[in-house]
Amino acid sequence: MLNLVFLLYNNNMEKKISDKVINRLTLYHCILFDYINKDIKFISSKQIAQLLHIDDSQVRKDISLLNNSGKCRVGYIVKELKTSIESNLGFKKTKKAFIIGAGNLGSALAKYDNFTSYGLNILGLFDNDKKKIGKIYNNKPVLDISKISHFTKGAGVEIAILTVPRESAQKTAEILIDANIKYIWNFTPAVLSVPDDIVVWNENLMGNFLQFTYNYDM
Amino acid sequence: MLNLVFLLYNNNMEKKISDKVINRLTLYHCILFDYINKDIKFISSKQIAQLLHIDDSQVRKDISLLNNSGKCRVGYIVKELKTSIESNLGFKKTKKAFIIGAGNLGSALAKYDNFTSYGLNILGLFDNDKKKIGKIYNNKPVLDISKISHFTKGAGVEIAILTVPRESAQKTAEILIDANIKYIWNFTPAVLSVPDDIVVWNENLMGNFLQFTYNYDM
Numbered sequence: 554m555l556n557l558v559f560l561l562y563n564n565n566m567e568k569k570i571s572d573k574v575i576n577r578l579t580l581y582h583c584i585l586f587d588y589i590n591k592d593i594k595f596i597s598s599k600q601i602a603q604l605l606h607i608d609d610s611q612v613r614k615d616i617s618l619l620n621n622s623g624k625c626r627v628g629y630i631v632k633e634l635k636t637s638i639e640s641n642l643g644f645k646k647t648k649k650a651f652i653i654g655a656g657n658l659g660s661a662l663a664k665y666d667n668f669t670s671y672g673l674n675i676l677g678l679f680d681n682d683k684k685k686i687g688k689i690y691n692n693k694p695v696l697d698i699s700k701i702s703h704f705t706k707g708a709g710v711e712i713a714i715l716t717v718p719r720e721s722a723q724k725t726a727e728i729l730i731d732a733n734i735k736y737i738w739n740f741t742p743a744v745l746s747v748p749d750d751i752v753v754w755n756e757n758l759m760g761n762f763l764q765f766t767y768n769y770d771m
Numbered sequence: 772m773l774n775l776v777f778l779l780y781n782n783n784m785e786k787k788i789s790d791k792v793i794n795r796l797t798l799y800h801c802i803l804f805d806y807i808n809k810d811i812k813f814i815s816s817k818q819i820a821q822l823l824h825i826d827d828s829q830v831r832k833d834i835s836l837l838n839n840s841g842k843c844r845v846g847y848i849v850k851e852l853k854t855s856i857e858s859n860l861g862f863k864k865t866k867k868a869f870i871i872g873a874g875n876l877g878s879a880l881a882k883y884d885n886f887t888s889y890g891l892n893i894l895g896l897f898d899n900d901k902k903k904i905g906k907i908y909n910n911k912p913v914l915d916i917s918k919i920s921h922f923t924k925g926a927g928v929e930i931a932i933l934t935v936p937r938e939s940a941q942k943t944a945e946i947l948i949d950a951n952i953k954y955i956w957n958f959t960p961a962v963l964s965v966p967d968d969i970v971v972w973n974e975n976l977m978g979n980f981l982q983f984t985y986n987y988d989m
Contacts, residue, residue: 572982579978584962604962606971642981648989657882661875667937667960671977672984719885736987738980742885744802744822753824754983758974759889760797762956763860764790765972766890769954771866 570641574615578638580605581612585635597628644672650712650738651704653725655680655688655695658740659716663690676708698725702732711735719743726753788859792833796856798823799830803853815846862890868930868956869922871943873898873906873913876958877934881908894926916943920950929953937961944971 570578581601588596598616602609616634619641623633639645652659655678662668663678679698680686688695696704704710713734717725722743729737730751739745740756747753765771788796799819806814816834820827834847837859841851857863870877873896880886881896897916898904906913914922922928931952935943940961947955948969957963958974965971983989 570985572986575982575985576975576978579975579981580962580973583960587961604964606967642985643989644981646984646989648984657875657879661879664875667977671981673977673980736983736989738983742801743805744798746822749824752983752987754979755798756976756979757794757797759885759891760794761972761974762891763797763862763889764793765954765956765970766864766866767788767793767860768790769970771861771864771954 570618574618575642577605577607577611577615578619578642581615582635582638585631585638588631589635594631595625595628596631596634600628644670646672647674648672648712649674649676649708649710650714651676651701651710652678652693652714652716653680653698653701653729654678654715654717655682655685655690656716656718659714660690662714662716662740663693666691675714676710677704679704698728701728705732705734712738714738714740715745716740788836792836793860795823795825795829795833796837796860799833800853800856803849803856806849807853812849813843813846814849814852818846862888864890865892866890866930867892867894867926867928868932869894869919869928870896870911870932870934871898871916871947872896872933872935873900873903873908874934874936877932878908880932880934880958881911884909893932894928895922897922916946919946923950923952930956932956932958933963934958 584601584604585596598609598612601612616629619637621629621634621637623630623637650673652663652675659678663675668675675693677693678690678695679701680695681698685695686697711734713729715722715725715737719742722741723745726737726745726747730747736752736754737745738754738756742759745753802819802822803814816827816830819830834852837855839847839852839855841848841855868891870881870893877896881893886893893911895911896908896913897919898913899916903913904915929952931947933940933943933955937960940959941963944955944963944965948965954970954972955963956972956974960977962973963971
């Protein structure tokens with residue numbers, strides 16, 4: 554009984570990590586990856602902070618959200634902190650996805666091996682261009698979009714990474730929704746009109762770029 | 772004299788637009804682009820809000836920051852609102868840049884014509900691979916990275932879009948800084964160590980993806 558109460562209590566007290574913190578934690582993770590490659594065992598909040606031009610109290614605060622145990626006199630234990638970020642942010646949960654559009658961006662993303670270490674498992678690409686269907690990018694086949702419904706249902710895929718041209722974006726989104734896709738990571742510059750139960754994540758590269766140039770008055 | 776006082780006052784009172792608002796405004800801009808293509812003249816805050824699954828009061832608040840005059844009984848005048856977003860966010864200020872790395876992602880970005888409408892003018896790509904140097908992507912030549920300093924200084928380019936492999940990222944950043952680059956839009960999963968006067972914008976695609984999956988508990 555006490556155990557159950559403790560579990561419930563712990564569950565309710567679970568710290569929700571904000572988007573900004575997740576963004577920074579993934580950058581800390583990149584730094585830790587680099588340290589492991591260089592065979593460096595310890596890292597301080599100051600070293601992380603200096604690389605990102607942020608305050609080291611911010612780094613300590615972010616890491617305190619992780620229940621990370623690998624803290625010692627000389628700083629954090631690199632391997633333990635890396636594992637802690639991975640388990641807190643769900644790197645080990647596999648998230649199956651298809652890339653829609655086997656053009657320049659689609660094939661570039663298919664070839665990006667780094668995705669798998671974050672749990673993103675891209676099973677294949679889809680296109681409507683007969684010249685592209687049948688190609689293989691990085692062991693991932695390009696399949697016919699008219700048959701996508703068979704594959705989403707068969708493989709239980711609910712995430713689509715949309716990289717088609719702007720003018721085909723809406724029409725393609727509708728095909729995806731019919732095929733049981735629930736989450737669309739939208740790399741196109743089109744805003745998609747979708748039902749309420751479909752989640753669209755707009756990558757909005759140009760929005761990011763304009764934030765930078767606006768803030769630096771360029 | 773009164774005019775001068777008014778100008779100074781106006782300048783100091785200029786509203787600073789936050790990153791989140793810039794992000795949303797660029798999405799509104801995508802919607803307006805689509806409306807113009809469909810020859811629709813007016814748009815309401817509700818129509819914008821529905822497409823983005825946000826509150827229409829948020830849309831009105833964001834647009835109120837623009838000093839947009841194109842408001843009428845039936846909503847906003849599409850063309851005027853579009854122009855207003857463009858002038859407020861600096862779409863018309865040309866920002867010259869080079870892409871570093873002519874691999875999959877670099878060439879995909881080079882072929883992305885949409886950049887120019889946001890004022891991002893990509894003049895060329897750089898690589899160290901002799902097989903890539905001399906190629907042309909979308910009228911942009913691939914040049915030899917060892918000669919970049921000549922081109923940055925000659926063309927006054929201060930922005931580099933970094934798309935090289937993770938393991939070459941730091942070394943390449945140092946070449947860029949020596950060549951007078953001041954702003955690095957970093958698409959690599961490496962955190963760069965740079966002097967304080969150099970600005971790095973980490974695109975951090977996987978950080979964005981993990982925000983989504985974390986928030987939807989995937």
